[in-house]
Amino acid sequence: MSILEIKKFPNAVLKQKTSPVTNFDSELQKLIDDMIETMYANHGVGLAANQVGVSKRVIVIDVSKSEEEHTKKKQAPPLIVLINPEIIHAEGEYESEEGCLSLPGYRTIVKRAERVKVIGLDREEKPVEIEGTGLLSRALQHEIDHIDGLLLIDRIGRVKKELFKKRYKKSTLAVTDNK
Numbered sequence: 001m002s003i004l005e006i007k008k009f010p011n012a013v014l015k016q017k018t019s020p021v022t023n024f025d026s027e028l029q030k031l032i033d034d035m036i037e038t039m040y041a042n043h044g045v046g047l048a049a050n051q052v053g054v055s056k057r058v059i060v061i062d063v064s065k066s067e068e069e070h071t072k073k074k075q076a077p078p079l080i081v082l083i084n085p086e087i088i089h090a091e092g093e094y095e096s097e098e099g100c101l102s103l104p105g106y107r108t109i110v111k112r113a114e115r116v117k118v119i120g121l122d123r124e125e126k127p128v129e130i131e132g133t134g135l136l137s138r139a140l141q142h143e144i145d146h147i148d149g150l151l152l153i154d155r156i157g158r159v160k161k162e163l164f165k166k167r168y169k170k171s172t173l174a175v176t177d178n179k
């Protein structure tokens with residue numbers, strides 16, 4: 001396994017809609033293992049394949065170690081690997097602070113559905129259905145947004161997004177990363 005480089009805004013790969021996975025081959029298994037290792041190494045609760053430069057519909061999530069889950073003493077499922085995920089049901093609404101490994105140093109309030117139901121395939125190509133509330137719901141929506149080419153700054157309204165772009169450009173964190 002290896003820790004992969006995380007692509008940062010405004011890298012073009014983050015803005016492209018990714019392609020569904022059709023081959024559950026060893027290359028995919030390696031990508032998944034590397035994504036998991038990269039997520040944990042960066043203390044993330046989720047990671048999408050295009051964040052490591054692979055334009056495919058693969059996401060990994062683990063919210064079980066998060067502070068929010070501990071505070072609420074929830075029993076979050078451990079590591080989730082989802083291929084070709086799709087939100088089939090969403091309800092409620094809640095606002096919470098969110099960050100993203102592709103937008104280092106930036107956190108903002110994002111409105112998300114409170115509860116979602118997601119279907120997809122696991123790494124062995126078996127169908128799975130996951131229902132999430134709270135942080136898990138937010139992580140599922142955030143990562144599925146990624147593979148649809150959307151970042152959390154696409155969810156905060158035009159004015160806040162413009163402000164973000166101005167500040168991010170000036171910030172020293174905005175290292176050129178457009179390979």
Ligand code: NI
Pocket residue numbers: 099100101102142146
């Ligand atoms: Ni993200």
